[in-house]
Amino acid sequence: MSSKVVAIGEAMIEMAVIGDDTYRRSFAGDTFNTAWHMAQILGTGGQVGFVTKVGRDSVSDTFIDQLTDDGMDVSCIGRVDDRTMGLYMIALKGVERDFQYWRSHSAARLLADNPDWLTKAIGQAGLIHLSGITLAILSADARARLWDVIATARSQGARLSFDPNVRPRLWSSQDETRTTLSAFLEITDIALPSFDDEAALWGDTSPQATLERLQKAGVTEIAVKDGAGPVLGLCDGTQTTVETPSVSGMRDTTGAGDAFNAGYLAARLSGHPQQDAIAFGQAVSSEVLRHFGARIPKEHIPNLI
Template sequence: MTQETPRVVAIGEVMVEMAPVEGGVYRRGFAGDTFNTAWHMGQLLTGTAEVGYVTRLGQDALSDDFVREMQADGLTTSGVGRDADRTMGLYLIELQDAERSFHYWRSQSAARLLADDPAWLAETLQGTSLIHLSGITVAILPPAARNTLLEALAQARTNGARVSFDPNIRPKLWTSQDEIRETIPRFIEAADIALPSFDDEAAHFGDADPAATVERFAAGGVTEIIVKNGADAVTARIDGQDLTVDTPAVDKVIDTSGAGDAFNAGYLSARLLGRGARASVAAGQSVSGQVIGCYGARIPKDQMSPL
């Protein structure tokens, strides 16, 4: 790839996933909201952009396996820091009568250190044209590290990067509703592109409808706002153009995990490929439609349709 190849990174936490197979046997995988987005972008943008993931891992064999998997899937690993006395967080999927619940062991994960070193963080964002992060990225950080992250994003924007933010509000990761309501707006102001889900925003910010979510993010200075709403239409304001795009029905919904993350990947990739507003929303709907038709938060590589 040439000098002009755009560099894209997502920042956040990827965890070890233990998914039940049968009889107490679990299959190990790796997942996490921002990683799911980066991974799909890596596949959709092969040959067009260099896609990397910024996080911190341990120095153990598990972390090595994850790095090898990233490399095999074409993602750049220069943004992966390694800490000797920590490892990856983990979650386990519990299946009860086809209902899935999630148990997490992530409070001491290496990823929580990702904004502890301002110089390292700034280095990982050097030369990027698009940076994606989420409210989960923010929630796992101690308050001082959130400020470091905001400073790094501001510097990257000064250097020409665009910042994409999916609030992805998970109340269990925050200490209080007040903390959510104080912190998320600071990251909205740090973003050029926002990809919220309406149900989260209604629950924590009291938005009456998706148009109210659009207005709130616009007031924060975001110029590309795409409000996801499950099977309902997407409501967006993109470079001053308001649009509503019906979500195509998905025949067989098998597992909705990662729907929003896959949408983000489809939308952001289409924009990087120069597609227009409506076509890019449709690309998000298409990629998320594919992910909910299969198990897990990633579309199997051989089943993924190109944009």
């Protein structure tokens, strides 16, 4: 299998408040943030792709141009005639975030409408990264098509990394959320959940309970994030606990989990053992916590040694 990576999901136009009625325009979205950080860390120009759909309008063009400039593979981005990218605005209340979304009719919602296109977009990727947010924005039929395409890719050697990233307001019911996430866990090789999401959906009483539930579901590589708490890992049948270093100068919690995923996956792809991959994930997220927005300024991207 190739060293190519693809993340599947939605990138939105991000409007982040920077002063009275003044916003800065950027692009963000959970799996996109992970793919972008991986591309910067791995620096293998063209080896990290983002599978999504955008419009044919000028802001969609700008998005694709920026990804190209940042060394990403944009050949797996589809265009839709009569739709554009979703948008969200961030207001900050201290370090907490207040989000408002306009995404219900975004082009990305159509990313799994055509299984042939999707199969081609994933191509020969050795690692596919996906999240529960990607699943939440798709129709039930589209989820089933995505499941089939990924299952086929896995049967040809690809591995699936999955962050459940549970966002109740994107789902119609808790039942639907559980059923869908359980189905995707069946084909998950690497699970990267956050404990608070899992506790709210499944009633897990501790990160250890989350790890054991996922292990029972058949996932063999797991890292359970827990904010400032330790990260619990499982890999090759061995469990590890890695304390999370405290972060000075924390400004904005946006994208901490996505950045962790990028550091973790980049380290694992580069052959590092799980414990080191967790530590690098923590280093990448601590950097995103020190900056506004979901992505680290390029000059602050930590080096993977």
